[in-house]
Amino acid sequence: MITKPDGIAHHSHASASLSQDRFSKTRSDHAMELAADYAELIEDLQRLNGEARIVDMATHLGTSHVTVVGKLNRLVRDGIVRRQRHRAVFLTDEGKRLAAQARERHATVRSVLLAIGCPPEIAERDAEGIEHHISPETLAAFGRFLRQRAGDGDGTR
CATH class of the missing domain: 1.10.60.10 (Iron dependent repressor, metal binding and dimerisation domain)
Structure with missing residues (x-):
């Protein structure tokens, strides 16, 4: 929003673009934060239980199995984890x-x-x-x- 001499606030394309950039960066940062948290959790579960199972991840995170599977699918796509259907989850080198x-x-x-x-x-x-x-x-x-x-x-x- 830009306030012009007439006292009325007007939207500007520049401020909208800056706002979009800020929110885009925030979403990207949040995605990396979640990826790091999942990577740490997978490592912890492997150390404690010998494997990282989706059901254990959901329990630890206090969320649903479906939510964990959705996030894991994104992490597979991003090269952070690998998994086989109905099996444990493993971290890639990344x-x-x-x-x-x-x-x-x-x-x-x-x-x-x-x-x-x-x-x-x-x-x-x-x-x-x-x-x-x-x-x-x-x-x-x-x-x-x-x-x-x-x-x-x-x-x-």
């Missing part, structure tokens, strides 16, 4: 990389929250949300902060 990156981001954010005095249970919960929205620059700054706290000099190593 899925494993995504899960590892998410775990590293989570650990870094959680460590900073603990370092500034957040109680462990709150740091854990908050890190789960922040890890998906933190910029690479801020994450790098968090890493430098943690290295400095650990006595690594200026934190650049």
Whole structure:
């Protein structure tokens, strides 16, 4: 919306385009956030149970079997997971990389929250949300902060 001298708000194509770009990026970011969460969950279930079954994923996520299958179909299309009908779900190399990156981001954010005095249970919960929205620059700054706290000099190593 642009307000013109007549005092009336008018839509502009430029502002609509900017809004569409922002929402498109938000949807893309949310899709990557879900992909990372699913990749981490699949890894956790494989470690705990020896396999990641759709029914276990649905139970853990508090959602329906149909919702999990829909998301898994997108993850298969995106090269994050592979699955066979009526069988367990497996991460591809890309899925494993995504899960590892998410775990590293989570650990870094959680460590900073603990370092500034957040109680462990709150740091854990908050890190789960922040890890998906933190910029690479801020994450790098968090890493430098943690290295400095650990006595690594200026934190650049």
